[in-house]
Structure formats: C-alpha cells, structure tokens
Amino acid sequence: MMDIHRILARLPHRYPFLLIDRVLELDLQAKTVRALKNVTVNEPFFTGHFPTRPVMPGVLMLEAMAQACALLAFEHEGVESLSDDQVFYFVGIDGARFKRPVEPGDQLITHATLERSRAGIFRFDCKATVDNDVACEAAIMCTMRSVG
Numbered sequence: 001m002m003d004i005h006r007i008l009a010r011l012p013h014r015y016p017f018l019l020i021d022r023v024l025e026l027d028l029q030a031k032t033v034r035a036l037k038n039v040t041v042n043e044p045f046f047t048g049h050f051p052t053r054p055v056m057p058g059v060l061m062l063e064a065m066a067q068a069c070a071l072l073a074f075e076h077e078g079v080e081s082l083s084d085d086q087v088f089y090f091v092g093i094d095g096a097r098f099k100r101p102v103e104p105g106d107q108l109i110t111h112a113t114l115e116r117s118r119a120g121i122f123r124f125d126c127k128a129t130v131d132n133d134v135a136c137e138a139a140i141m142c143t144m145r146s147v148g
Contacts, residue, residue: 019064041104085148092141
C-alpha cells in the first residue's frame with residue numbers, strides 16, 4: 001500500500017497530471033504493482049473529450065500506467081524520490097490496445113509487471129481495468145535520466 005502522501009513524495013506530477021490516487025499493492029518479489037485512479041467528472045479533460053459523452057483519453061490511461069510503472073521502478077531500484085535533475089521518461093509503447101471506454105465514476109486499476117531492466121531501460125507489461133474488464137493494455141518502456 002502507498003497512500004497519496006507517499007506517491008506525492010516520489011512522483012513529480014501534480015494536479016491535473018497526477019493520475020495515481022493510491023497504490024493498492026506493490027510486490028517486489030513478483031515485480032508487480034497495482035494502483036488506483038478514481039475517475040471523476042471534475043477532471044479538466046472531460047470538458048472537451050467529449051462534452052456530451054465524457055471519455056478518458058487513451059493517452060491518459062497510458063500515462064496512468066506509466067506512473068504506476070515509475071513507482072514500481074523506484075521501489076525496485078531503492079529510489080526514495082527523484083532529484084531535481086532527474087526525470088523518468090517514456091522511451092516506448094508497444095502493442096497499445098483500448099478495449100472499453102473509461103467514464104466518470106469509474107475506478108481505473110492499473111496493473112504493471114516489470115519484465116526486464118537492462119542498461120537503464122525498464123520494460124513493463126501493463127493493463128488498466130475497470131470492474132475487472134480490460135480498458136487498455138500495452139508494453140511500456142521507460143528510463144531514469146539526469147537532465148543537468
């Protein structure tokens with residue numbers, strides 16, 4: 001378990017771009033994480049996507065999965081928080097598929113498994129579900145880099 005305070009201490013994202021509300025499970029042995037995003041009608045993207053039928057943009061589902069991946073990678077590597085000159089970047093997304101819309105009132109549960117970590121590149125198998133139905137799935141690759 002990781003509450004919002006621990007998430008805020010680790011991720012540099014803030015409203016409206018912080019897309020993880022709570023980590024439900026993080027298992028370093030299995031290299032998995034399961035995190036929660038409460039999707040509310042007050043999200044700023046719903047005013048334009050789409051006004052008559054609000055749907056969470058697919059790229060934001062991918063971003064939510066990437067944020068969960070970052071939390072898993074930090075725990076795996078023993079990183080408490082990023083320094084001011086470090087960032088955790090996307091470096092690739094493979095096989096992204098969107099299976100169902102995510103709407104206000106849904107709870108988006110992101111699942112990620114660290115498949116490999118090589119030469120500073122992390123590869124995760126990810127999916128996001130609502131009520132146990134897959135909403136999105138993808139293989140996500142990320143890296144931690146100093147920018148200074």
